[in-house]
Amino acid sequence: MRYKFGMxxxxxxxxxxxxxxxxxxxxVIGSKDYPVQAFEARQxxxxxxxxxxxxx
Numbered sequence: 854m855r856y857k858f859g860m861x862x863x864x865x866x867x868x869x870x871x872x873x874x875x876x877x878x879x880x881v882i883g884s885k886d887y888p889v890q891a892f893e894a895r896q897x898x899x900x901x902x903x904x905x906x907x908x909x
Contacts, residue, residue: 856898856899856900857896857897857898857899858872858896858897858899859894859895859896859897860887860889860894860895860896861889861892861893861894861895862889862890862891862892862893862894863892864891865891865892866891867888867889867890867891868888868889869886869887869888869889870886870887870889871884871885871886871887872884872885872886872887872902873902874899874902874903874906882903882906883902883903883904883906884902885901885902
């Protein structure tokens with residue numbers, strides 16, 4: 854099983870998206886910023902933002 858997330862910029866302006874991966878108690882496991890250009894779609898595996906976590 855794979856865990857991925859995606860984003861699409863729909864307004865025509867570049868943006869930076871910050872992903873915070875959290876434990877069930879709310880504490881942050883990892884965080885990463887992703888630049889997204891106008892009308893761009895991007896997709897990543899969750900462990901890109903939180904290296905070392907098991908996604909199996």
